[in-house]
Amino acid sequence: MDPFISLDATAQADLVRRREVTPLELVDAAISRIERCNPRLNAVVQTQFETARLRAKAPLPEGPFTGVPFLLKDLLAAQEGSPLTFGSRFAKGFAPGHDSELVKRYLRAGLVVLGKTNTSELGLLPTTEGSLHGPCRNPWDVTRTPGGSSGGAAAAVASGMVPFAHASDDGGSIRIPASACGLFGLKPSRGRNPTGPELADSVHWLIGEHALTRTVRDSAALLDATEGPDLGAPYHAPPKARPYGLEVGAPPGRLRIGLTLRNAVGAPVHPECLNAVVATAKRLEGLGHSVLEGNLQLPGDETLGQHFMTAWACGVVNTVEGLSRRLGREPSPEDFEPFTWALYQHGLSQGLSAYLHAQTEMLRFGRVFARRFEDVDVWLLPTATEPAPLLGTFASLPDAPLAPLFRAAGFTPYCPMANMAGNPAMSVPLHWSPEGLPVGVQFIARFGDEATLFRLASQLEAAHPWTHRRPSVFG
Numbered sequence: 001m002d003p004f005i006s007l008d009a010t011a012q013a014d015l016v017r018r019r020e021v022t023p024l025e026l027v028d029a030a031i032s033r034i035e036r037c038n039p040r041l042n043a044v045v046q047t048q049f050e051t052a053r054l055r056a057k058a059p060l061p062e063g064p065f066t067g068v069p070f071l072l073k074d075l076l077a078a079q080e081g082s083p084l085t086f087g088s089r090f091a092k093g094f095a096p097g098h099d100s101e102l103v104k105r106y107l108r109a110g111l112v113v114l115g116k117t118n119t120s121e122l123g124l125l126p127t128t129e130g131s132l133h134g135p136c137r138n139p140w141d142v143t144r145t146p147g148g149s150s151g152g153a154a155a156a157v158a159s160g161m162v163p164f165a166h167a168s169d170d171g172g173s174i175r176i177p178a179s180a181c182g183l184f185g186l187k188p189s190r191g192r193n194p195t196g197p198e199l200a201d202s203v204h205w206l207i208g209e210h211a212l213t214r215t216v217r218d219s220a221a222l223l224d225a226t227e228g229p230d231l232g233a234p235y236h237a238p239p240k241a242r243p244y245g246l247e248v249g250a251p252p253g254r255l256r257i258g259l260t261l262r263n264a265v266g267a268p269v270h271p272e273c274l275n276a277v278v279a280t281a282k283r284l285e286g287l288g289h290s291v292l293e294g295n296l297q298l299p300g301d302e303t304l305g306q307h308f309m310t311a312w313a314c315g316v317v318n319t320v321e322g323l324s325r326r327l328g329r330e331p332s333p334e335d336f337e338p339f340t341w342a343l344y345q346h347g348l349s350q351g352l353s354a355y356l357h358a359q360t361e362m363l364r365f366g367r368v369f370a371r372r373f374e375d376v377d378v379w380l381l382p383t384a385t386e387p388a389p390l391l392g393t394f395a396s397l398p399d400a401p402l403a404p405l406f407r408a409a410g411f412t413p414y415c416p417m418a419n420m421a422g423n424p425a426m427s428v429p430l431h432w433s434p435e436g437l438p439v440g441v442q443f444i445a446r447f448g449d450e451a452t453l454f455r456l457a458s459q460l461e462a463a464h465p466w467t468h469r470r471p472s473v474f475g
Helices: 009-017 023-041 049-057 101-108 151-158 175-181 216-226 271-286 301-327 338-348 351-373 403-411 416-421 450-463
Strands: 044-047 069-073 112-117 164-169 184-187 208-213 256-259 290-293 378-382 425-432 438-445
Touching: 009 023, 009 216, 023 044, 023 049, 023 069, 023 112, 023 151, 044 151, 049 112, 069 101, 069 151, 101 112, 101 216, 112 151, 151 164, 151 175, 151 208, 164 184, 164 216, 175 184, 175 208, 175 425, 175 438, 184 216, 184 450, 208 216, 216 450, 256 271, 271 290, 271 378, 271 425, 271 438, 271 450, 301 338, 301 351, 301 416, 338 403, 351 416, 378 450, 425 450, 438 450
Parallel strands: 069 112, 069 164, 256 290, 256 378
Antiparallel strands: 044 112, 164 208, 184 208, 184 425, 378 438, 425 438
């Protein structure tokens, strides 16, 4: 019996701190879990077990997570000498010559990296079943997606391979897999975590990097270890009032919570996702909060999706051409999945004027969105419109390569607004369907106000705990 599998990262680090276990014991146990579970789930696509063992044996930094096993997403997280494919055949074999600033902070926190997790190609889809690494499967039902694009991270954490894992979110890619896999997933405010040295342009401000965790305290403590701008950062979030670890368990006060079920694309919402939000609203009222139904839709929302699509497609052009310069070769249709290539071509067709207009409209949206918090502290809404879909749901069609985009828009219409406005948002695992599928609910707070989210999430975690719920592959 593995004595560590049910422990979160904070508890594992505490064992090391008290010298009751060694980092090597934690690492070896995690490697055994990966070797046992991964053949079925395909969550981990690159391993560095021997390097991890050597790091665990050597003196480690004295940080909040000294000796705790960790996984990086195969996207954005540059690690010197380690393959970074972005989930794409085009980048297969690429290995950066440096660590990204966020990875440096993970290592300074004492984490031991065991490998990289599966992701959709360039992180574009809310599923994880790319052609390079193959489909990642949901531990709760292996016929279903774990979500995306951080699906490999979610499957690894939900199955118990590691207690938490790096993830990134530019349209819901932390929150969607959190919902699909029964995990806590927080997307921080824009600029809260460092994105250097690569990411600094006006498309990458959509991205928030952090982690998928089983407990709220792990998410808070990890953000304490990594937050803050790096040198030359073009923007950064307001300074936190105190460590996020102190917010966990702190009373949130009586919050004014707005509830909305409407979405900009008019997508239908699955009954279980509706049930999750309604049940959560009742729980919140039982905890003393005020819940009032409202409307997050804004004037011009009918065209906002088009602007997001334009900026997003232009971002694909930037990513593909950036990889082309690094690799020293031109991209071709054979290098990419049909959907990615079609989106790349769409981005090329947009032109500078369309891109700048889209950027202007999204920045305008952020200003208008901020006014929705004048009388509301937090908004409650679905994370996705349905529980985890079956694998294959987002497949391209021969005559419609962009079909996955429209399927994705109907699946996750509630997530991109937090990326466009830069607000912190979280998916909390508070509901399971009769079939045993997790269904997350989403909360969005004011820009820079992760503290309120941590206080609220920890209150919900204490009143309605979820860590006892585990898929059958766990343990």
